[in-house]
Amino acid sequence: MKRIVSLALAFLMVFSVSAALAEDKVNITAFQYELENQNIDFQNLWFFQMIEEKTGVHVDFNEVKDADWQTQLNLMFASDEYDDVIIRGGVDDEEYGVTQHLLLPLDEYINEEIMPNYSSRLNINNAGDSIPASDGNSYYIGYLIAQNVNHQGTWYINQAWLDQLNMEVPTTIDELTEVLRAFKANDMNGNGVADEIPFSASTFNPNAPETVWNQFASFGVPEIGYYYAIDENDKVYFTPAASGWRECAEWLHLLYSEGLMDVETLTQDSNLWANKVNASQVGFFCYLRLINTALLPDVYKDFHSILPPVAEGHKAAVSQILEIPEQGARLTVTNPYPVETLKWIDAQLETETMMVAANGRVGEQIVLNDEGKYEVIDVPENNGLYDFVPVTCGQFFAPGDYYSAIYQMAPHRVERYEDSQWYAEEGVLEPKSFWYLHDLAQLTVDESAEASLIFTELDTFIKESLTTFIRDGVTDASFEAFLKTANDIGAQRYIEIYQDGYDRYLAK
Numbered sequence: 239m240k241r242i243v244s245l246a247l248a249f250l251m252v253f254s255v256s257a258a259l260a261e262d263k264v265n266i267t268a269f270q271y272e273l274e275n276q277n278i279d280f281q282n283l284w285f286f287q288m289i290e291e292k293t294g295v296h297v298d299f300n301e302v303k304d305a306d307w308q309t310q311l312n313l314m315f316a317s318d319e320y321d322d323v324i325i326r327g328g329v330d331d332e333e334y335g336v337t338q339h340l341l342l343p344l345d346e347y348i349n350e351e352i353m354p355n356y357s358s359r360l361n362i363n364n365a366g367d368s369i370p371a372s373d374g375n376s377y378y379i380g381y382l383i384a385q386n387v388n389h390q391g392t393w394y395i396n397q398a399w400l401d402q403l404n405m406e407v408p409t410t411i412d413e414l415t416e417v418l419r420a421f422k423a424n425d426m427n428g429n430g431v432a433d434e435i436p437f438s439a440s441t442f443n444p445n446a447p448e449t450v451w452n453q454f455a456s457f458g459v460p461e462i463g464y465y466y467a468i469d470e471n472d473k474v475y476f477t478p479a480a481s482g483w484r485e486c487a488e489w490l491h492l493l494y495s496e497g498l499m500d501v502e503t504l505t506q507d508s509n510l511w512a513n514k515v516n517a518s519q520v521g522f523f524c525y526l527r528l529i530n531t532a533l534l535p536d537v538y539k540d541f542h543s544i545l546p547p548v549a550e551g552h553k554a555a556v557s558q559i560l561e562i563p564e565q566g567a568r569l570t571v572t573n574p575y576p577v578e579t580l581k582w583i584d585a586q587l588e589t590e591t592m593m594v595a596a597n598g599r600v601g602e603q604i605v606l607n608d609e610g611k612y613e614v615i616d617v618p619e620n621n622g623l624y625d626f627v628p629v630t631c632g633q634f635f636a637p638g639d640y641y642s643a644i645y646q647m648a649p650h651r652v653e654r655y656e657d658s659q660w661y662a663e664e665g666v667l668e669p670k671s672f673w674y675l676h677d678l679a680q681l682t683v684d685e686s687a688e689a690s691l692i693f694t695e696l697d698t699f700i701k702e703s704l705t706t707f708i709r710d711g712v713t714d715a716s717f718e719a720f721l722k723t724a725n726d727i728g729a730q731r732y733i734e735i736y737q738d739g740y741d742r743y744l745a746k
Contacts, residue, residue, distance in 0.1 A: 264295045264578045269314060271327030271631055274304040275509040275532050276624050284626040285595055295575075295582040302327070304445070305507060315340055320570035323579050326381065326631055328445075329568060332686040335377035342569040343375035347580050353379075355587040356635055365637035368562045372680045379583055380563030383596075384638035385651055388658045389667060390462065390557040391447040391524035393547075398540035399426045399521050407544050411456055411489060414522070414547040418498040421521040429518075437493060438500035438520045440511040442701050448511055450503055451557075452524040453490065457482030458552035460668035465696060465729070466736050467555075468670035472744065474737040476729050478700060482552050484717050487707040489549070494708050504705050508532070527657070529650035530617045543657050545664055556661060558671035562678070566633050586633040589644055595632045597648065598623055607646055614648035679739035689735045692728035699727060 270280050280286065280299035290296055300321055302310045307327045314320060315334060335341035348357050356379060360366035363384070369376045395407060399421055408414040418436035426434050439450040444463030454461035459482045461467075467477050477483055493499035500520075502510065512532040514520050525531065528538040546554045567583050569576055586595055593612045597604045603623070607613045623629050636645070647655065661667055681689060703720050 262294055264575045265298070266295060266322040266573065266575060266579055266582075267298045267300060269311070269321035269324045269327075270299045270301050271307060271325060272301045272303050273624075273631060274507050275512060276621060276631075278624050278628070278631060280628070280631075283628060285628055285632070289582065289585055289591075293578070293582045293585050295578055297323075297582070304443070320572050322570060322573040322575070323583075324568045324570065325633075326564075326566065329378070329565060330686070330690070331371045331377040331568075332681065332683055333690070335375065335568075336371050336373045337683050337687070340571055341377040342571050342573060342576060343377060344379065344569065344580070345376050347576060348376065348379075352577055352580050353584040353587075355584050355589075355592075356380075359635055359637055359640055362637040362640050365563060365635075368678055372682055372686075378565045378568040379580075379633070380635055381566030381633065382561065382563040382635050382637060384561040384636060384641050385647065385655060386638070386658060387561065387654050388558055389661050390559055391449075391452040392527065392654075392657045392661075393452075393524055393544045394522070394528070394541045395544050396421075396426070396521045396540050397542040402426065407542075408547045409545065411547050411549040415489075415492070415498070418493065418522060419496070422496075422498055426521065427518045433519055434521065435500045435514060435519045436498045437503075437522045438511055438514055439503045439523060440506055440508045441504060442704075443508070446508050447526040448508055448524055450490070452546075454483060454486045455554055455556045455666075455668075456546045456552070457486040457489070457549045458555050459483050459486065460555040460557045460672060461486075462557045462672050463697075464672060464676060464693070465700060466675055466733060467668060467672055468674060468740065470669045472670070472740070474675065474733050474740055476724070476733050478724060478729075479721060482549065484712060485549060485552075487704060488712050490708045491711045495711075499708075504708065527650055527654045529653050530621070530623075530648075531650075532621060535619065543660075545661070545666055554666035555668040556666050558667045558673070560671050560673040560677070561638065562673065563635070566635065583633055587635055592634055592636070593645070595627050596629055596634055598627055609646070611644055611646040613646035617648065617650065674743065675736045675740055679736060679743040681735060681739045685735045685739065689732055692732045692735075695727050696724060696729060696732065699723060 272278055278301070280301055286297060311327070311329065320340065329341070331341065347353065350357055365382055366380065369378065369380055371377055400407065400417070403420050403424065405417055405420060408417050421434055421436040425432070440446055440448050442451060442463055443449055444451065451461045451463050459477050459480045461477050461483065465477050466474055468474055490499065494501070500514065515523065516534045516537050518537055528541060546556060548554050569579055573579055586592060590600065593604060594600060597614050598616070598618070603616045604612050604614050
């Protein structure tokens with residue numbers, strides 16, 4: 239009887255402890271950004287299971303692909319049933335934070351008690367200066383990997399194909415056109431099928447490095463799909479009105495009409511584009527880098543980075559990026575556990591944990607080297623990191639001075655860094671980064687709303703028009719009508735708004 243009583247008491251104690259732990263565990267929901275060309279099982283990802291054990295916070299993930307992000311985000315806010323935390327992806331802080339008050343201001347929570355890791359780095363290299371919205375509140379936790387990278391896309395050509403043809407790396411648009419013609423006319427991949435695609439890109443996503451927008455840089459226009467840029471005199475201008483914009487559209491039509499351009503460039507996503515490159519069909523493209531991407535090593539080994547070939551009468555103007563924080567995470571106002579949620583986020587920003595999230599497990603993918611820096615020793619093929627860590631879909635905050643002190647750059651980072659140094663030295667970058675307008679020239683609530691409305695209509699019209707120009711060609715009459723309609727939509731007012739915002743930024 240004593241043994242039975244003892245066992246019963248032991249069971250009750252275990253049950254009570256388990257019940258207490260269950261009660262202590264916090265459950266939140268996450269609106270989680272996912273890359274278009276990845277299928278990540280966030281719910282069962284090893285990394286988040288580890289973070290749950292550390293913090294006692296359980297997260298149910300609502301995964302949203304890049305192409306569906308904005309639509310699904312708008313639907314979520316319109317439904318009045320919000321996920322507790324929004325992870326990565328883009329959110330309009332002025333609209334959903336300043337105006338609609340659907341995002342939680344975070345400043346009172348960003349302190350040594352709740353977010354010791356994050357708060358300790360905010361002032362390094364002034365990393366947090368660009369985060370506050372126009373009302374002075376911070377609506378997101380920053381995401382930053384500062385490593386001296388300065389450009390949107392890198393130009394790549396199949397060097398193995400060039401060598402087969404005894405052709406030099408093209409430095410002008412005319413030379414590039416001849417190379418593409420040679421790629422089409424010969425069985426470059428040796429499979430006996432005329433399946434070569436001289437040039438391929440994905441559709442008009444401004445956040446992707448392989449889109450057709452990159453090609454405008456060869457004609458002196460740093461087009462990124464926002465239709466604004468800054469000249470050497472700090473004047474904001476409408477990119478389609480630049481002379482090189484029409485010339486690039488005409489060149490793209492030439493490629494399209496001669497079969498030198500992938501006809502699906504106007505419709506395909508990055509995943510389909512990468513499949514074609516991996517099938518050894520493509521000779522020329524722009525992309526982020528070669529190592530540790532969607533491209534296969536057996537394929538990308540034949541490609542070399544090149545400077546953007548330049549059109550006659552123009553100077554290359556590659557879209558330039560600034561190393562300022564992106565949006566890492568933000569809380570909605572209905573989140574019942576803001577402190578616990580932010581502690582869950584900050585736990586991911588502990589130095590070693592953060593490095594694991596981006597690079598893999600200690601001892602398997604990364605090690606702490608003799609210099610006391612984390613060093614990548616293995617990069618799984620085919621983006622295999624996403625099988626167990628979130629990589630770019632998770633949290634990271636490393637200003638330049640902090641990052642250089644803890645990290646020995648991995649080969650894929652070195653590759654990107656060296657191309658950035660090369661592009662800067664050769665002077666092929668735009669004079670002033672479009673990021674000054676996109677992220678630093680803060681608009682008022684009214685300006686932001688007006689610019690957003692104009693952009694929505696302008697974006698649809700310009701994409702449709704460029705598609706038509708590429709397929710059917712450009713005439714004086716059609717291009718004049720194009721610019722007139724753009725102005726009727728509000729292109730000039732759109733530029734005025736960003737000029738005013740940029741002027742205020744310069745004044746500060």
